[in-house]
Amino acid sequence: MSAPLLNVGDLQAWYGESHVLHGVNMTVAEGETVCILGRNGMGKTTTLRTIMGILRKRTGRIEFAGRDMMGVPLHHTARAGLGFVPEERGIFASLSVEENLMLPPKVAEGGMSVDEIYELFPNLRERRNSQGTKLSGGEQQMLAMARILRTGARCLLLDEPTEGLAPVIIDAIGEVLKKLKSRGMTVVLVEQNFRFAAKVADRFYLMDHGRMTAEFPVAGLPAQMDMLHRELGV
Amino acid sequence: MTMIFGVPVQALMGQLLVGLINGSFYALLSLGLAVIFGLLRVINFAHGAQYMLGAFVALLLLTVGGINYWLALILAPLIVGLFAALVEKTMLSRLYRLDPLYGLLFTFGLALAIEGTFRWFFGASGKPYAPPSQLTGAVNLGFMFLPVYRGWVVIASLAVCLGVWLLIERTRLGAYLRAATENPVLVQAFGVNVPLLLTLTYALGAGLAGFAGVLAAPVYQVSPLMGSNLIIIVFAVVVVGGMGSILGAIVTGYLLGVVEGLTKVFYPEASNIVIFVIMAIVLILRPAGLFGKDA
Numbered sequence: 001m002s003a004p005l006l007n008v009g010d011l012q013a014w015y016g017e018s019h020v021l022h023g024v025n026m027t028v029a030e031g032e033t034v035c036i037l038g039r040n041g042m043g044k045t046t047t048l049r050t051i052m053g054i055l056r057k058r059t060g061r062i063e064f065a066g067r068d069m070m071g072v073p074l075h076h077t078a079r080a081g082l083g084f085v086p087e088e089r090g091i092f093a094s095l096s097v098e099e100n101l102m103l104p105p106k107v108a109e110g111g112m113s114v115d116e117i118y119e120l121f122p123n124l125r126e127r128r129n130s131q132g133t134k135l136s137g138g139e140q141q142m143l144a145m146a147r148i149l150r151t152g153a154r155c156l157l158l159d160e161p162t163e164g165l166a167p168v169i170i171d172a173i174g175e176v177l178k179k180l181k182s183r184g185m186t187v188v189l190v191e192q193n194f195r196f197a198a199k200v201a202d203r204f205y206l207m208d209h210g211r212m213t214a215e216f217p218v219a220g221l222p223a224q225m226d227m228l229h230r231e232l233g234v
Numbered sequence: 235m236t237m238i239f240g241v242p243v244q245a246l247m248g249q250l251l252v253g254l255i256n257g258s259f260y261a262l263l264s265l266g267l268a269v270i271f272g273l274l275r276v277i278n279f280a281h282g283a284q285y286m287l288g289a290f291v292a293l294l295l296l297t298v299g300g301i302n303y304w305l306a307l308i309l310a311p312l313i314v315g316l317f318a319a320l321v322e323k324t325m326l327s328r329l330y331r332l333d334p335l336y337g338l339l340f341t342f343g344l345a346l347a348i349e350g351t352f353r354w355f356f357g358a359s360g361k362p363y364a365p366p367s368q369l370t371g372a373v374n375l376g377f378m379f380l381p382v383y384r385g386w387v388v389i390a391s392l393a394v395c396l397g398v399w400l401l402i403e404r405t406r407l408g409a410y411l412r413a414a415t416e417n418p419v420l421v422q423a424f425g426v427n428v429p430l431l432l433t434l435t436y437a438l439g440a441g442l443a444g445f446a447g448v449l450a451a452p453v454y455q456v457s458p459l460m461g462s463n464l465i466i467i468v469f470a471v472v473v474v475g476g477m478g479s480i481l482g483a484i485v486t487g488y489l490l491g492v493v494e495g496l497t498k499v500f501y502p503e504a505s506n507i508v509i510f511v512i513m514a515i516v517l518i519l520r521p522a523g524l525f526g527k528d529a
Contacts, residue, residue, distance in 0.1 A: 052423055078425030090420045094412040102406070103413055104424035151425075 005030040005064060005186050006051070006155060010224065011060035013050045020046050022210035023060070028155070033187040035197040039209035039232060044190040045087055047207070051188075052084045053077040064155070079107045083153030087160045087190075089144040091132040098128040100143055101208060104151045111152030114229045121146050138169035145176065155186040162193045174199055194232065206231060236377075237276060241398035241499050247378045249495040255384050255453065257491020258391035259464065262446040262469040264483040265395055266439035269402070273435045275324065276337035281468065282461025283345040284440040287314050287446025289456045293363050303366040307448050314444030315437035322436040327429065345462070352458035360455025369452075386392045387449050394445060395484045398438075402480055411435060422436070470513045476526025486524060 013021035021043050030032045036044045046137075049055045051062055053074045062069040064080055072080065092100055101117070101124065118125035121142045127135060135143060141161055148156060160168045170193070177187065177200045191197040197204070198221060206214040208231065216224055219233035236243045263281060270278045278284075291313050292306035298360055301309065321344065329336040365383040372379040402408035414421040422428040447461075454460055471490050475482030490509050498505040516524060 054419055054423055074419075074422045075425055075427045075429075078423060084420075084423050086420060090417055091414050092413045094416060095409055099409045103409055103421070105426060107425055 002029075005032075005065055006188065007061070007063040008047075008051060009061035011047070011050060011058065011062065013046060013055050013058040015046075015055070015057075019021045020210055021050060021058070024050075024207075024211055026205055026212055026215075028186060028188055030154075030186055031181070031184045033181055033189060033201050034203050034205065035189045035191050035201035036205045036207050036212075037191065037194065037197065037228070037232060042207045043210040044207050045159055046210075048084070048159050048188065048190055052082060052157055054084075067232040073152065074088065078104065078151065078153065081108060081152075081154035083151060083156050084157045085144045085148055085149035085161065087163065089140045091135065091140045091143055093131060095126055095132050096128065096131055097135065097143060099129050099186055100132040101128075101147045101150065104147050106151050106197075108152035108154070112146075112149045114150065117150060122180065131209065138165050138172070141165065141169070141173065142176075145173075149180070154169065155188065156180070157188050159190045160192060162190070162196050170196055192232075239500070242376050244501055246496075247375075250492060250498045251378075251380065251384060251390045252498070253492040253495020254388050254488065255491070256494060258388050258490035259446050259450060259487075260468055261395050261484045261487025262391050262442055262449075263464065263468040264475060265480065266442035266446075267468060267472050268475070268478055268480055268483035269398075269411075269442075270436055271328060271472070272480070273411060274326075274330070274337070274432055275334055276329075276436075277334070278342065278436075278439065279338060279342040279465070280321075280344040280348065281341075281439070281443050282465030283348040284314055284318060284443035284461070285447040285464065286352065286456075286458060286461035287317070287348065288444030289363070289451040289460060290356075290447075290458075291444065292448040292451050293361060293456045294392045303448075303452075305341050307445070310448045311441040314447070315441030316375035318440030319433050319437040326436065327432065330432075349422070349458050349462060356455065356458060357365055358459060360457040360460070363451035363456050365452035387453060389474070390449060391446070394432075394442070394485075398442065399480060399484065404405075418440075424529040467509055470509050474509075474513050474516045474523060475485045476523025479523060479525040479527075482523060482525025 006028040008024055008026045011021055011024040012019070022046055026034070036047060038044050046055060050058050053069065053072060060070065067080060069077065069080065092103070095103065103116070117208070120147050123139050124143055124146060132143065133140070145158070145161070161173050174196060178186065189197065189201060198218065198219060201218055204221070205212045206228070214224070214227070238246055238423040253330055263285060267278055267281055270276060272398070288310045291310040295306045295309060296303070326337065326340060329340055369383040369386050372381045373385070403409055408423065409429060410426050414426070414431055418428050450460070471486050474490065475486030490512065493512065494505055494508055497508040
């Protein structure tokens with residue numbers, strides 16, 4: 001097996017004095033969709049924020065495309081090819097939909113063109129001159145993903161994309177993720193919606209109290225159901 | 235003699251013009267303050283000192299370097315902006331993570347240090363700066379004589395305010411600035427060099443103050459304390475317009491200048507406090523300011 005695109009080893013992180021990640025180990029291969037499952041407050045979002053470099057009080061190892069990311073300043077992380085879609089979506093109220101879409105600078109060739117994006121998300125084209133936060137929750141989630149797809153990022157860190165959305169929108173997001181996968185995009189997905197994750201992910205990590213406690217491929221899912229029901233309370 | 239509300243037209247128009255001129259400076263200065271506060275969350279008490287620096291740089295360029303007004307109008311804001319960038323990079327940027335009070339105290343101290351230094355070398359009295367020969371004299375408007383330089387101040391400040399507004403609202407750099415004002419961490423995670431953006435923004439705000447200083451040099455005299463006299467009023471303008479609101483700062487600047495001018499005609503005794511009375515009323519009725527978003 002070739003070297004993983006993203007390689008995280010013994011990652012520890014702190015919010016102030018509070019120790020929140022206790023040695024996270026995970027690898028993600030190029031083109032793979034990996035999903036981190038876990039209950040609220042177990043460190044899933046923190047793992048993404050720490051990999052992205054937003055949380056700076058951290059030790060351990062983060063390698064992306066063979067490059068050590070620990071000393072890389074936050075504004076250079078995106079240029080290495082990591083794209084971040086935050087849980088709260090982070091749509092800017094003082095920017096129009098199109099300005100939001102065009103905001104993140106291009107980091108590499110191979111990103112989607114604006115036309116391709118509008119084809120994938122027709123609603124965004126219709127509403128491109130509206131204020132970003134006037135969009136519905138589902139449209140805001142689409143926009144948050146779309147603006148990263150434009151940049152040419154190789155790996156998408158996607159935090160709870162289905163949270164609070166209607167089933168039909170969740171299906172649409174699932175379709176988008178499958179399309180991205182067919183284009184070779186690598187995705188690290190944090191998700192509480194287990195049924196959704198089962199449709200899009202290749203491999204799962206289960207997170208508990210700041211570390212990964214289980215890892216299994218999507219094929220191994222049926223065998224893990226009892227354990228997951230117990231751990232996640234679904 | 236023609237009268238309006240029992241006041242001679244000449245007097246009314248004269249004070250309206252004075253109000254518009256003062257408003258031009260209020261608008262330029264409060265615009266810079268609003269841009270800086272919006273992104274850096276720093277209340278820039280050094281703004282008056284940076285305005286004074288602009289005027290002094292123009293004066294020194296002329297007396298020492300023989301550089302004329304028109305070049306100074308470009309060079310002085312650049313020099314003030316460069317100085318501000320240096321201050322931000324080496325000192326102010328270290329305070330962002332601390333309580334906002336530190337930024338306020340630092341810029342207040344900076345203002346005292348700059349003004350003290352200039353008083354030491356140049357004394358407290360004002361020095362004249364002659365307007366450029368192209369802008370001397372007056373035009374007869376029929377109902378009053380308009381000194382050409384004063385008309386120029388209004389036009390130049392309007393043009394610069396409009397330019398800055400377009401820069402912020404219509405360009406990519408402006409979109410970075412607006413987005414970073416809302417959520418700097420996310421904008422940086424997208425790959426924008428936010429620390430550099432902060433430096434540029436502080437330099438832009440200070441440069442605007444410097445530009446106002448050069449414009450003001452021929453109108454008022456150039457003195458080390460010219461900024462500290464003005465800055466308190468400008469803070470009131472920013473509060474009335476709404477902290478961090480770009481359009482609010484510009485519109486309120488001109489508006490309050492005119493209101494102050496008209497007060498001089500109708501009730502001169504109140505002209506020094508009218509802006510602060512308006513500020514108090516606005517704070518009671520609309521605490522976020524006229525153009526501010528309700529928190």
